[in-house]
Amino acid sequence: MLSSRVNWNLLHMFVVLADAQNLSRAAEILGRGQPAVSAALKNLEDQLGHTLIERGPRLFRLTEAGKLLYREAREICGSIDRISNLLTDTEEVLVGNLRIVIASHMTSPLIDRSIYEFHRRYSRATITVTVMNSREIIEAMADRLIHFGIGPNFSKLPELEYFHVFKEYCGFYCGERHPLFGRRDLRVSDLENQECISYRSAVDSDTLQSITDMRKTVRFADPIKGIANNLEEVRRMVVAGLGIGAIPVQIAARDVRDGLLWRLPPYDDVMPIDIYLLTNPRVRPSKSELAFVSILREIVEATPLEDRIYNGLKFN
Known part of the structure; x- marks a missing residue:
């Protein structure tokens, strides 16, 4: 049986490697040398009889077999961690x-x-x-x-x-270096063709659909100027003046009081989440x-x- 032949430590190594998308970064996380991680991957591939990762000087990509193993191995490792x-x-x-x-x-x-x-x-x-x-x-x-x-x-x-x-509402904000900062006479049409900052989840999925819909309604410039995986990095780019971004109003409130952000139209309760x-x-x-x-x-x-x-x- 395969379960008697595969070393479970190799599965954990593979999950870390697939998550890191980089051999040296995975070696650092695992606390092992890069040659040892590379040898462990080769050992796992030999045991399974499949190439799991296509790799080269500038190439790191899971094969179809690697993607299948990754899905199953993540669940196995998660279950072991929960024990x-x-x-x-x-x-x-x-x-x-x-x-x-x-x-x-x-x-x-x-x-x-x-x-x-x-x-x-x-x-x-x-x-x-x-x-x-x-x-x-x-x-x-x-x-x-x-x-x-x-x-x-x-x-x-x-x-x-x-x-x-709970339910939160978002507003569009810009930083003090942005040309719209401090203006009180703005309309939604003034945001058209302005550069915007967005969340990865609003680009790759529908979890932030209200933000995606409003972004399309405003008709910001294309392509999106900046994309981040979390709110803190979206806020950083907006405060830095790279573009306009959607931020929950209760989170932006302090930055508005401190003069770091400026609320832009529409001013009604929009983009509910x-x-x-x-x-x-x-x-x-x-x-x-x-x-x-x-x-x-x-x-x-x-x-x-x-x-x-x-x-x-x-x-x-």
């Missing part, structure tokens, strides 16, 4: 590690209070926060690598469960995960809907 949490949580007092997977800058007192309340009730447990973009969260859940995540979503997958946490607690019922949760999910639901359900909507009336 330690499941075993640790068998003790009477909850002492395991809670891994919170969340999209960047999910700014809400609901989430902050939930994390604090978990800590207050289970002070011996530890917390690890992993930031992914919304597309990566969906992929990790679809691959059964995580039980839950927190982030925006537009198209709902039938295999996942969705619990609405719904933030969900996503759970995968096919992934067995640890006790730590069950406890946190229960606390978050408890706090959200006790909060009136109007207090879970972050719009221009509250933050402009």
Whole structure:
């Protein structure tokens, strides 16, 4: 059987290598020399009888066999990583590690209070926060690598469960070096053909569909000037003056007060984004995960809907 011939450490090495997309970077992550990682990859390919990665001086690409193995190996490695949490949580007092997977800058007192309340009730447990973009969260859940995540979503997958946490609205902003900064007489038409900054998730998927739709309505210049995987880097490029970007109003509020960002039209509540607690019922949760999910639901359900909507009336 193949399971008796394949070294599981080689599968972990392959996942790290595929994620890193670079031999030397993978070697650094694994704490091994580059020749050792290269030899391990060759060993795995020999065991499986397939070339997994096409590689050369400027070439690094998974083959079809490599893509198939990567999908399966990610799930296997994720399941192995979860075993330690499941075993640790068998003790009477909850002492395991809670891994919170969340999209960047999910700014809400609901989430902050939930994390604090978990800590207050289970002070011996530890917390690890992993930031992914919304597309990566969906992929990790679809691959059964995580039980839950927190982030925006537009198209709902039938295999996942969705619990609405809050709604935020975005506005278009520019930095102080931008020619539109400080102008109060602007219309939406003034944004046409201006260079824009966007999120990777808004370009490659529909998780931020409201931003994509508004960007097309405004008719910014093509191609997009800058693309980033997370909000912090979008904000950096906007503040630096590279172009106009969409930022949630409650997050941009401080930068507007500090004179780093300037709100642009349209000034109404536009680009709504719904933030969900996503759970995968096919992934067995640890006790730590069950406890946190229960606390978050408890706090959200006790909060009136109007207090879970972050719009221009509250933050402009």
